[in-house]
Amino acid sequence: xxxPNLRSPSEKVGGIYYFGRMxxxxxxxxxGGLPAEYQKNLxxxxxxxxxxxxxxxxxxLVERVKEGGSDGELLDWAFSRGRKPDEEEIEIWxxxxxxxxxxxxxxxxxxxxxxxxxxxxxxxxxxxxAYIDLDEGR
Numbered sequence: 001x002x003x004p005n006l007r008s009p010s011e012k013v014g015g016i017y018y019f020g021r022m023x024x025x026x027x028x029x030x031x032g033g034l035p036a037e038y039q040k041n042l043x044x045x046x047x048x049x050x051x052x053x054x055x056x057x058x059x060x061l062v063e064r065v066k067e068g069g070s071d072g073e074l075l076d077w078a079f080s081r082g083r084k085p086d087e088e089e090i091e092i093w094x095x096x097x098x099x100x101x102x103x104x105x106x107x108x109x110x111x112x113x114x115x116x117x118x119x120x121x122x123x124x125x126x127x128x129x130a131y132i133d134l135d136e137g138r
Contacts, residue, residue, distance in 0.1 A: 014075045055082035101128035
């Protein structure tokens with residue numbers, strides 16, 4: 001499903017995967033354009049992992065995003081409200097997220113989503129990030 005202004009989870013903000021996508025989802029939802037199937041996981045799933053990684057509260061992030069600001073300003077806010085991970089922690093986060101669904105406990109979820117999307121024959125899609133990009137037409 002193509003959702004305008006929703007970036008790939010692989011795009012980085014401040015060197016961190018997924019944070020920008022989470023901001024996009026909040027912004028698109030606030031504008032009334034986020035499909036219902038995306039709304040049920042707001043603040044959960046990868047969103048939940050991201051806010052826990054940064055040690056911030058998702059509802060507080062939503063309120064801050066509503067106030068406006070660039071991605072960089074919002075990331076600085078997150079660092080000041082939660083924590084600022086060091087370079088190694090960011091590397092570990094990025095590699096965990098980038099590979100999620102590949103030969104781990106999330107593999108059955110990936111296989112289920114591939115089947116639901118009619119992509120069960122796509123053996124080249126081995127991670128949840130790759131599935132998201134496929135499903136969204138990237």
